[in-house]
Amino acid sequence: MTTGVRRRMGVEERKQQLIGVALELFSHRSPDEVSIDEIAAAAGISRPLVYHYFPGKQSLYEAALRRAADELAARFVEPPRGPLGARLLRVMGRFFDFVDEHGPGFAALMRGGPAVGSSTTNAMIDEVRQAAYEQILAHLKVEKPSARLELVVRSWVSLAESTALLWLDGRRVPRAELELQLVHDFAALAAVSAAYDEEMAEILVGLLADEPADGPFGDLVARLVALVPSAAAAPVVPDQRLR
Template sequence: MTTGVRRRLGVEERRQQLIGVALELFSQRSPDEVSIDEIASAAGISRPLVYHYFPGKLSLYEAALRRAADDLANRFTEPHEGPVGARLLRVMRRFFDFVDQHGPGFSALMRGGPAVGSSTTNALIDSVRQAAYEQILSHLEIEEPPARLELIIRSWISLAESTALLWLDGRRVPRAELESQLVHDLGALTAVGAAYDKELAAVVRPMFEGEPADGPFGDLVARLIALAS
């Protein structure tokens, strides 16, 4: 019979372990409610050892937030294959997967948490928003968007954040419906903007051309026609 020997973790391995443990706990409860003692216990180490790797909970929270921000930003990456509407719907499903898995932490970040307002937190949030913005432009195959289109996309990203926060507060609307609704929202906002701006109409027209009737944008048109009839 052999006795297992616990391997001593290196500095970076231990840091990554603590970040993972903290992120898991922050996904279950607001970071304000999670103590260093709980993080230490979950990681199987002592409280002083946590402070050896991170000077305080704020620095650990920021490190966990950085990993979560990278994860969230990556969820906006989608192959440029198939209709744009279907691509956006897949992105929204992954976005809500993240929100669902990290509800309390996502809510604390957007509404107020231990690192909210810090330059690090603001930079991380902005990096996710910028990644989402750039991904949408890439799917529209637009490098230099008209001013009105930039306004529409950035406003829509804020709408997606607000929608996710409200959904977390009771989940009163089916998630799948919200995912479709947000794709419809972007299509509708873009169409309204194009009605006022010929330059915008010219650059976004390919977004709607070739969209199948059973796709998200085809569904939006059918719903609007039914509403008007």
């Protein structure tokens, strides 16, 4: 008969274990509701030992957010192959995978959670947004974006974030619809900006030239065209303010 012997972890290995345990707990409940005692129990160690590796819950929370932020930023990485619409749709799929798997943790990362106001947490949030912004520019093959293009891309990144946060509150809209809608939103933002700016118009024309009719952007055009007969048939109501 043999007796199992628990292997002693090294310092870095133990820290990574605690970060993983904390992130798992934060992914299913608000960080405010998770105690050091619960983290210690889940890791199979004592409460004092947790404090041996992390000075407090705040430092462990920030370490867990660091891992979550790195993983979330990686979700925006996509090989530059194929039509942009399909690429963005795959990115949105991975983005919502993360949101779905780490709901409370995602909300805590983007809203600040118990670390609201922390310069460390705010910096991590900005890093995720910047990573997403840079990835989109890379797909557009633009190194020095114009003011309008920067506005379009940053607005879209912010829209994806706020959409995901609202979706978590009840999941009232089917996830797949939101993923497609966000890809359509990107095209719509670019199209509106193109109406005001020649450089944006060139980018939009180049973007649409490689899009297949059955792709996400083609789907948007088809949906808009289907609305035209209804819009044309609708009676024009005079604006009383012009009288």
